[in-house]
Amino acid sequence: MGNIYTGIDLGSNSIKIVVAEKNKSKYNVLACTSTPSRGIKNGQVVDVKLAASSISHCLNKIEEMLGFKIYKVICLVPPTNCKMDILIGTCDVINPNMISGIDVSNVLNEAIKGYRLSNYEIITASPISFIVDDTENIKDPKGMSGDSLEAKVVIGSVPREPLCRILEAINLSGLETVDVAFTSTGDYYSVLSNEIEGLVGAIINIGENSTDVSIFNKGIQIKHSLLQFGSFNVDKDLAYVYSIDNMDAKKIKENFAFALTSLADNNETIKVICNDKSKKEITQTGVSKVVESRLREILKVSKNEIKNLTNREIRYIIVTGGLSELQGFDYLVDEEFNGLARVCKISTMGIRHNKYSSAFGVIKYFDEKLSLRGKSYDMIDEIDRENLVSNSLNSDNILGKEFEHLYD
Numbered sequence: 170m171g172n173i174y175t176g177i178d179l180g181s182n183s184i185k186i187v188v189a190e191k192n193k194s195k196y197n198v199l200a201c202t203s204t205p206s207r208g209i210k211n212g213q214v215v216d217v218k219l220a221a222s223s224i225s226h227c228l229n230k231i232e233e234m235l236g237f238k239i240y241k242v243i244c245l246v247p248p249t250n251c252k253m254d255i256l257i258g259t260c261d262v263i264n265p266n267m268i269s270g271i272d273v274s275n276v277l278n279e280a281i282k283g284y285r286l287s288n289y290e291i292i293t294a295s296p297i298s299f300i301v302d303d304t305e306n307i308k309d310p311k312g313m314s315g316d317s318l319e320a321k322v323v324i325g326s327v328p329r330e331p332l333c334r335i336l337e338a339i340n341l342s343g344l345e346t347v348d349v350a351f352t353s354t355g356d357y358y359s360v361l362s363n364e365i366e367g368l369v370g371a372i373i374n375i376g377e378n379s380t381d382v383s384i385f386n387k388g389i390q391i392k393h394s395l396l397q398f399g400s401f402n403v404d405k406d407l408a409y410v411y412s413i414d415n416m417d418a419k420k421i422k423e424n425f426a427f428a429l430t431s432l433a434d435n436n437e438t439i440k441v442i443c444n445d446k447s448k449k450e451i452t453q454t455g456v457s458k459v460v461e462s463r464l465r466e467i468l469k470v471s472k473n474e475i476k477n478l479t480n481r482e483i484r485y486i487i488v489t490g491g492l493s494e495l496q497g498f499d500y501l502v503d504e505e506f507n508g509l510a511r512v513c514k515i516s517t518m519g520i521r522h523n524k525y526s527s528a529f530g531v532i533k534y535f536d537e538k539l540s541l542r543g544k545s546y547d548m549i550d551e552i553d554r555e556n557l558v559s560n561s562l563n564s565d566n567i568l569g570k571e572f573e574h575l576y577d
Contacts, residue, residue, distance in 0.1 A: 172547045173199070174535060176528040177242045177344075178352060179220065179335060181209050182377035182400070182491070184227040186242075187520070187528040188235060191536050198519030198529070200234040202227060211379050211395075212247035212352065214334040221341035228342060241345045241548040243535045245527050246335055248351040248383065248393045252289060252326045255297070256280045259319045268301065268310045270543015272318050277542075280322040290332050292349050293325040295389045296541070311543060323389050325351060347548070348535055352527040353383035353390055358537075359530030360487050360513055361388070370485035371475045373468075373510075374527070375492040377401050380467060382474045384481075392478040396470060400492040403463045410459050411451055412443045422495070425453060426460045429497035429504075433457035461501065464492075468505040489513035491524040 171192035178185040183203040190197045204227040208219025232238055258280025262272050281294055299307040301315035310318060332349075339346050356372045367387050374381040376399045384392035400422075407418035407426075421441070427433045437453035468488075475483060486509055488502050499512040513523050520529055539546055 172536070172545060173549050174532045174546075175239050175242045175548055176245065176355065176531040176535075177224070177339070178245045178355070178525075178528040178531075179209050179212065179214065179224070179338070180206060180377060180524075181211055181379075182206060183524065184223050185525055185528045186227050186231045186239075187525055187532065188231060188239065189517075189519075189529065189532045191532075196517060196529075196533060196536075198517055200231050201520055201525050201528070202231045202234065203524060204230060208338070212249065212376070213331045214338045217334055217338045217341060220334075220338035224338060224342035224344070228344070237549065239344070239548070241347045242339065243348045243350065243531050244335065244339055244346045245352045245355055245531055246292065246327060246332060246349055247395070248325070248327065248353050248381065248390070249331070249395050250328055251292070251351070251393055252286065253391060254284075254286075254324045254326075256284060256322050256324055257319065258282070258322060259317060262315055262318055265316050266314050268313050268315060268318060270311060270541070273299075273311060273320075274542045276318045276320045277322060280320055281324060284324060286326050288329050289326040290329045291324055291326050292332075292351060293323070293354065293390075295323045295325070297321040297323060297387075297389060309541060311541075323391070325390065347546070348538070350531050350534055351383075351390065351393075353381055353393060354534050355527035355530035356381075356383070356487075356489050356513070357385055357388065357390070357530065358533040359489070359515055359526040361530075361533065365485050368484040369479070369481045370487070371478075371483055373471045373486065373488045373490075375399055375467060375488070375490035377491075380471060380490075382471050382478065384475070384479050384483075386481070394474050394478055396467075396474060398467060398470075400490070402467075403460055403492070406459050406463050407456065411441060411449065412445065413441050414444065417441060421451075421456055422460060425456060426495065427453065427457040427497040428461060428464055428495040428501045430454060430457045430461050432497040432500070460495070464495075464498070464501060465505060468502065472506065483509070486510035487513050489523045489526045491522070493523045 173190045176187045184206045185203045187201040188199045206223045208216030214220045258276045260276045299310045300319040369386045372383045380396040382394045404418040408415045433453040435454040493512050
């Protein structure tokens with residue numbers, strides 16, 4: 170078996186947890202789950218105790234699926250009000266005959282050494298490139314020979330206070346945070362492929378109350394913007410038009426509406442109870458028209474925000490978030506972006522919803538981060554690992570059904 174990692178995403182609508190195993194070059198999802206969140210708004214913890222209770226509930230749910238306890242997680246934080254800076258670090262190589270992961274760690278530490286931003290904390294330190302002696306533009310210097318190592322690094326920082334509340338809620342739920350990353354970083358790594366790796370592109374994540382627009386250059390986030398609208402605005406539109414409760418509107422959106430009106434069937438109808446207790450019959454076409462109107466607005470504003478963030482040529486745009494799972498959403502995105510954008514499609518078995526894109530992608534990010542530094546890490550001990558194998562072979566849980574062949 171390979172190393173096992175856990176990613177957690179504290180969303181305004183739900184808590185998402187993904188547990189995956191890295192086996193050679195593949196990531197096998199062992200379990201994923203989500204539960205409604207409380208005490209969280211726009212990805213920020215506004216009530217620590219309520220948020221911790223929500224995390225604990227989600228944690229209990231996934232531990233039942235796995236058959237063992239989770240103690241350590243990689244935590245996602247929104248890049249709200251983040252700041253990006255480029256720093257340079259240099260160091261002497263310990264063994265000139267072969268640069269090691271220790272040298273990489275040393276030069277990255279040198280880059281951020283002495284970096285201080287009032288009331289901000291560093292979240293990411295992403296190397297753009299390395300220089301070994303006079304050889305430039307190196308992606309991974311390990312194994313090379315040389316006397317000196319230099320790194321150009323992008324530092325991402327967020328305000329200290331909201332970050333502390335997130336970490337406090339996780340700690341209160343009984344979990345240890347081993348690393349922190351931006352939700353946008355998780356989104357990028359969930360769709361990372363050879364096709365987009367070296368390009369400039371954008372990731373749009375439509376959340377519950379807000380939409381994140383992030384610009385990436387060769388895998389490194391360089392710009393970000395938070396737009397104050399999201400999935401909840403679609404619910405509000407439906408609730409207003411049909412005079413129904415917001416929760417009923419949300420159910421209709423998720424289970425009845427199409428993102429593109431032309432795909433809806435005008436003969437398909439459902440009955441709803443209005444706020445005045447009267448009953449009304451609404452058509453799929455009518456509902457989809459309301460939904461499509463708001464979705465087009467979200468996509469248009471997001472497209473304009475990409476232009477505001479960068480003058481560089483955008484080579485790809487990927488749209489993710491729970492709202493992207495609506496029927497026909499991919500056709501709508503194709504229309505609005507003239508074929509340049511596509512909807513996130515996670516091909517890994519075990520994940521069937523885009524709401525998990527951040528929590529799954531951060532696992533891939535964390536593993537790559539360790540690999541560059543020549544390190545290895547496992548989030549479960551040997552006893553739990555033995556229980557994992559035993560449970561997968563002898564129970565009816567998700568592991569036994571989906572991954573029995575891994576332990577033959």
